[in-house]
Amino acid sequence: MLQASQIHFCIRQRPIVDEVSLQLSPGEILAVLGPNGAGKSTFFKILSGEITCKHGTVGYNGHNIRSLKSKELAAVRAVMPQHSQVNFPFTAQEVVELGLISTTSKNPQKLIEEVMEATNTIHLNGQVFNQLSGGEKQRVQLARVLVQIWESKPFPRYLLLDEPTSSLDIAQQHAVLKILQTLKSRNIGILLILHDLNLAAQYADKIALLKNGIIAKIGKVEDVLEEKILQDVFDHPIQLIKNAATGVTHISAATQSYSAIPTFKLA
Amino acid sequence: MIPTLTHTKIQRQNMTLMSFGFVLGLVVLTSLSFGAFSIPFPQTLAILFDQMGLSFGSYELQQSNVLLQIRLPRVLMAIVVGGGLGISGAALQGMFRNPLVEPGLIGVSSGSALFAVLFMVLIPTATATFSWVKLLGLPFFAFVGGLTCVTAVYQLSKSQGKIDAATLILAGVAINALAGSLIGLVLFFADDSALRSFTFWSLGDLGGATWAKIPLTFLLIVIPSILLLFNARQLNTLALGEQEAFHMGVNVQQVKIRLLISCALIVGVGVSMVGMIGFVGLVVPHLIRILFGADHRLVLPGSFLLGAILLNFADLVARLIVIPAEMPIGVITALIGAPFFIWLIFNLNKSRN
Amino acid sequence: MTPTRSIITAGGTITEIVNALGLGNEITATDITSTYPESMKSLPSIGYRNHIKAEGILSLAPDLVLIEEGYLNPDVVTQLKAASVAIHSFPNPTSVASTKNLVLELAEFFDQLDKGKAINEAIDTDIAELNTYLNITSLEPHAIFLMTRGPETVFIAGDKTFASEMFKLAKIQTSATGFDEFAPMTPESLVKMNPEYLIFFESGIKSLGGREGLSAIQGIEQTEAFKKDQIVSLDGQYLSGFGPRVGKAALDLAKAVRK
DSSP states (O other): OEEEEEEEEEETTEEEEEEEEEEEOTTOEEEEEOOTTSSHHHHHHHHHTSSOOSEEEEEETTEEGGGSOHHHHHHHEEEEOSOOOOOSOOBHHHHHHHGGGGOOOSOHHHHHHHHHHHTTOGGGTTSBGGGSOHHHHHHHHHHHHHHHHOSOOSSOEEEEEESTTTTOOHHHHHHHHHHHHHHGGGTEEEEEEOSOHHHHHHHOSEEEEEETTEEEEEEEHHHHOOHHHHHHHHTSOEEEEEOTTTOOEEEEEOSSOOTTSOOSSOO | OOOOSOHHHHHHHHHHHHHHHHHHHHHHHHHHHOSSSOOOHHHHHHHHHHHTTOOOOOOOHHHHHIIIIIIHHHHHHHHHHHHHHHHHHHHHHHHHTOTTOOTTTTTHHHHHHHHHHHHHHHSOTTSOTTOHHHHHHHHHHHHHHHHHHHHHHHHHHEETTEEOHHHHHHHHHHHHHHHHHHHHHHHHHOOOGGGOOHHHHHHOOOTTOOGGGHHHHHHHHHHHHHHHHHTHHHHHHHTTOHHHHHHTTOOHHHHHHHHHHHHHHHHHHHHHHHOOOOSHHHHHHHHHHHHHOSOHHHHHHHHHHHHHHHHHHHHHHHHHTTTTSOOOHHHHHHHHHHHHHHHHHHHHHHHHO | OOOSOOEEEESHHHHHHHIIIIIGGGEEEEOTTOOOSGGGGGSOBOOSGGGOOHHHHHTTOOSEEEEETTSSOHHHHHHHHHTTOOEEEEOOOOSHHHHHHHHHHHHHHTTOHHHHHHHHHHHHHHHHHHHHHHHHOOOOOBEEEEEESSTTOEEEOOTTSHHHHHHHHTTOBOOOOSOSSOEEOOHHHHHHHOOSEEEEEHHHHHHTTSGGGGGGSTTGGGSHHHHTTOEEEEOHHHHHSOSTTHHHHHHHHHHHTOO
């Protein structure tokens, strides 16, 4: 289990993350959403170990993150960045192979092959990374990051992603998220920051709503997706529409304000 | 089955490196055979074979003196300094994640030269030329100078954990300007001719290579170069970014310190011996990447070998072009390197659009 | 009789003295400051100061290389010694006394002590003539020496240069500069010093494009020396070499400022 307890982080006396506690279990996808400035990125960096916070603890499988050496941490969690700029003409395969530095695999060739298959990037292996499309680059990066945690281990591993779909088109977005779903069965827990409520609703098992450094609500998707809560968090009227045909609930921004919300305007 | 770092790929890399080594051998032989003093080729071979204990023919004592006492140390100096410039250029490019970086551009060379000049002013040059204080102190001071300047440039160009390319170049320009003017200032006030001229420092000169300088130079350049080779995989990951490397379990801080110290030592020692020679550290890693890809496990050793080849070739031209005088070697490397640099920038812009 | 040995000299004064000792025809190559006697100019040149490289000297196959101390790069000296070249360096003379010492040193080196003594006696005679001349005249004109390589590169001689020494010999007053060696001339200082006479090397005047080019030097037109056309130029090696002709050079200088 990835456990964050009472995380508090200030920049110049101003709390960016005020008090956040959450848990991520292997085999589940937890989506973290919230408006800009909610503290999502900072919290993410604290979880991944990039930033250390004075108050609160982060624990991976029962070990405090501060007690783990960088190699031990790399064995238990992988991080996919939002953007990655590669300034040298590495091929896609070379980029994926970079992930090998974090593991001691007995069969690296098989490992590379498996992750590239899982991310549908095998056909790109010889091409120069910088010349790939945005979606292809994301999947290659995902493959690289998966190398770290792919192989079965006696302990659960975790994958943290920071807005992995922000610059992708619809088809690419769903492709990446579908791959993430397949990881659940490999004893991997996934936490991702998303902006798109509908993607979160479709693919996540749990959702955490972050606002002003505090978790407004965390829980299963059905429990969290409530119009009132969403409106509070995002400061915007929200309407939930159930698609009768597919049974899927869509979240959209409403144009009317609800009477329950105090407003100085009259409809 | 996709080809990964299998036995065959390693084999191919080794073949490439061996062929570079072979070319280096040819270039070395050519460098030894030509110069202001004319030695016919059979005599050159005879002298060399004789050193290995084989008899090949006869030669005159003066020919062997020129070949073994003047040309051979010079060629060895070109190999080790050229190789050092190549490999440190490649490592700095990897570390700064910018293929346009080279020791001269980011202030390592001029910082080394400044501190070397300061050392020569502080230590009375009336002492014997090879007292161990002077022999060790000069490259050490140069190393400190190079390290100080490259650290300053690095700190100036970092913002939010990323290296801003534009600030990097500006910081390098600033440090170069400062160091260059301080060198001029020191040389102006100190009138000891043993300080060497401004053109020695700014354009380089391999003519002062003597056997006494070779062992220390070799040691202080080859050892950090080997350290760089051992960090090739880490350099590969750094190419993605420092955060990404950290996430993959690389101790980024430690790797950066190792890289900076090694490069500063290599360049500092080189500059203290032969002055500042530009463009080798820029051109060589690029050629290697164009030919063989960006994997540092090949780029680093390949850059060492190609740097050695290039500097020997440039020195040969410098020695032959205006006999019996010599062209400063920095002029030759600039004539080769600057057009290449312009072509690089042109291509960079093209690939952006 | 063909010479059996070939000598290379570096440093104009060394060349002059070796020639004065009667060994001029054994010199096969010299540096570019060795301009006296005239015949030296037509010999192959090994270059200038630390631009001289070991292989260049070796390609001329000398038996003996004589250099002024500090003239060659110390590494080049090391390389030549490692190549078993007989190379000897001699101190650079900066006064009449050290000139005579150098003459004797070189004379002893070539086992020509008598000739050396004769040269020194001739120097003594020249100095005596100089002093006789100076006793007659009571003038002590004021002058400064300028080294020029083009109008933008003008250096004034400091207080411990050949110029200050020669001025002392020729009883010429000069302004104290506060530094020992040469330093860049500033126009304001030139005007402030306002010398009666300005002394140049002939090569310096040439680098200005002749006497007409003198006005290109900033500040010179305000000096008494320029206004009265009291510009003196002498051959570089002659004036600054401190060789066998030092006495004659001092006399010529003394006379030139007392017209």
